[in-house]
Amino acid sequence: MAMAKKPTDLRREYTQMALSKKDVHKNPFKQFNQWFEEALKANVREPTALNLSTADDKGEISSRIVLLKHFDKEGFVFYTNYRSRKANHISKNQHVALLFFWPELERQIRIEGKAEKIPAYLSDKYFDSRPENSKIGAWASEQSREIPDRKYLEQQKLNIEEKFRHKKIFRPEFWGGYLVKPHRFEFWQGRESRLHDRIEYLPLNKSWKIKRLAP
Numbered sequence: 001m002a003m004a005k006k007p008t009d010l011r012r013e014y015t016q017m018a019l020s021k022k023d024v025h026k027n028p029f030k031q032f033n034q035w036f037e038e039a040l041k042a043n044v045r046e047p048t049a050l051n052l053s054t055a056d057d058k059g060e061i062s063s064r065i066v067l068l069k070h071f072d073k074e075g076f077v078f079y080t081n082y083r084s085r086k087a088n089h090i091s092k093n094q095h096v097a098l099l100f101f102w103p104e105l106e107r108q109i110r111i112e113g114k115a116e117k118i119p120a121y122l123s124d125k126y127f128d129s130r131p132e133n134s135k136i137g138a139w140a141s142e143q144s145r146e147i148p149d150r151k152y153l154e155q156q157k158l159n160i161e162e163k164f165r166h167k168k169i170f171r172p173e174f175w176g177g178y179l180v181k182p183h184r185f186e187f188w189q190g191r192e193s194r195l196h197d198r199i200e201y202l203p204l205n206k207s208w209k210i211k212r213l214a215p
């Protein structure tokens with residue numbers, strides 16, 4: 001069956017905004033915060049969704065979408081199962097890459113850094129704030145492991161519901177957060193004729209060096 005359109009036929013010009021070196025914050029965390037606030041105001045559909053890329057000790061890369069749950073001057077926090085594939089990668093290779101893509105604003109942000117587990121009390125605090133079904137899901141899912149079928153997963157959920165009936169659902173030790181401490185940022189603004197704006201931040205002493213990159 002012939003495709004209605006080929007990938008090479010799909011083109012779009014980016015014309016909304018521009019990004020200049022002189023207009024960005026000297027601090028990339030503040031620049032991220034500004035763009036994040038603008039994404040919220042623009043009603044970007046999934047502003048906290050990011051592509052997380054990890055690599056194992058052999059350098060084989062894997063990517064998946066996770067959700068940003070916190071950010072500050074220290075870095076960016078997401079949560080996961082500590083027995084998952086991504087967690088196994090991080091235990092062997094702390095270097096990770098994050099990618100936010102906000103098509104509504106024709107923007108993307110690339111962040112590279114090292115991931116480390118956050119303190120248990122912070123994971124506890126966030127876990128306690130989650131809806132009950134999300135807490136049960138964290139317990140029930142043997143993330144990244146092979147399971148026989150959907151019925152098995154649903155039975156695991158029922159088992160956990162019974163285990164915690166009339167009890168507080170506490171955080172499992174195999175679930176918690178990671179903090180990604182960046183050592184590189186890149187802010188990308190789509191422009192006409194594929195001549196996009198790219199601004200890169202790299203550490204320089206206790207500050208950041210800002211460079212403009214060719215698209």
